[in-house]
Amino acid sequence: MEDKQRSLSVTSNEALILAVPKGRILKELSPLMTRVGIEPEAAFSDDNARQLRFKTNLPGLDIIRVRSFDVATFVAFGAAHLGVAGNDILMEFDYPELYAPVDLDIGHCRLSVAAPRHLAESDDPSRWSHIRVATKYPEITRRHFAARGVQAECIKLNGAMELAPGLGLCRRIVDLVSTGSTLRANDLVEVETIAEVTSRLVVNRAAFKTRSEELSDLVERFREVADAA
Numbered sequence: 001m002e003d004k005q006r007s008l009s010v011t012s013n014e015a016l017i018l019a020v021p022k023g024r025i026l027k028e029l030s031p032l033m034t035r036v037g038i039e040p041e042a043a044f045s046d047d048n049a050r051q052l053r054f055k056t057n058l059p060g061l062d063i064i065r066v067r068s069f070d071v072a073t074f075v076a077f078g079a080a081h082l083g084v085a086g087n088d089i090l091m092e093f094d095y096p097e098l099y100a101p102v103d104l105d106i107g108h109c110r111l112s113v114a115a116p117r118h119l120a121e122s123d124d125p126s127r128w129s130h131i132r133v134a135t136k137y138p139e140i141t142r143r144h145f146a147a148r149g150v151q152a153e154c155i156k157l158n159g160a161m162e163l164a165p166g167l168g169l170c171r172r173i174v175d176l177v178s179t180g181s182t183l184r185a186n187d188l189v190e191v192e193t194i195a196e197v198t199s200r201l202v203v204n205r206a207a208f209k210t211r212s213e214e215l216s217d218l219v220e221r222f223r224e225v226a227d228a229a
């Protein structure tokens with residue numbers, strides 16, 4: 001309780017900015033932020049509000065709410081000092097400016113290659129030299145297949161990848177899988193796992209040097225809460 005009421009040791013007039021993803025991760029992140037002692041202003045929980053930047057109970061900390069992929073970009077370019085992003089997104093951008101010190105143990109899923117059931121049953125991956133893949137993750141996909149000498153031609157989609165094989169866009173997809181129900185509902189099967197995914201606390205490396213006291217304090221608070229979960 002004492003921890004929760006601790007204020008930030010602010011070393012600059014400028015508020016620190018925490019970028020959080022809207023959507024599914026926010027549902028898991030909100031109780032974690034409460035345990036860290038961060039209470040956003042009321043408009044943050046109002047789905048109809050058009051506001052994107054919010055004050056918190058901590059005078060030196062504001063929150064911005066952005067698309068999950070954009071969290072990494074805001075933090076990498078220093079527009080936000082820290083944020084929360086899945087390691088799927090961190091792997092896709094591979095920004096050297098990002099430091100990801102805490103696994104928050106939320107947003108569990110995996111990034112996998114999937115194919116129609118009938119194809120997977122007769123497929124021989126050792127014979128592939130070129131494949132076409134629909135995905136939201138073209139960089140991870142290219143790197144993954146290039147590592148074993150396969151050229152992956154990626155078609156970038158932003159959602160509903162599971163439709164692509166059935167409609168002749170490609171034969172394989174790379175997408176996130178959690179329960180597997182989206183794959184099953186579209187008659188696809190997982191062929192291989194590329195990476196296990198959870199969400200991480202990410203910090204801009206330059207900001208971590210220039211505002212180390214405040215940022216280390218926040219990182220430690222998130223670490224304590226994640227470790228206690």
Ligand SMILES: Nc1ncnc2c1ncn2[C@@H]1O[C@H](COP(=O)(O)OP(=O)(O)OP(=O)(O)O)[C@@H](O)[C@H]1O
Nearest residue numbers: 022023024025067068086088089107108109176178
């Ligand atoms: N089915 C899932 N189960 C658990 N975690 C998931 C799942 N799908 C995605 N995630 C995690 O949540 C993050 C955001 O998911 P997604 O890209 O689907 O965004 P969203 O919640 O639909 O919001 P938006 O597309 O508007 O940013 C992903 O980067 C991943 O880390």
Ligand SMILES: O=P(O)(O)OC[C@H]1O[C@H](OP(=O)(O)OP(=O)(O)O)[C@H](O)[C@@H]1O
Nearest residue numbers: 159160175176177178179180181182183
């Ligand atoms: O294995 P499952 O439990 O079915 O979860 C996997 C689905 O979850 C994610 O989609 P999301 O619901 O976020 O939709 P979107 O990618 O179309 O935004 C992912 O892209 C899969 O489609």
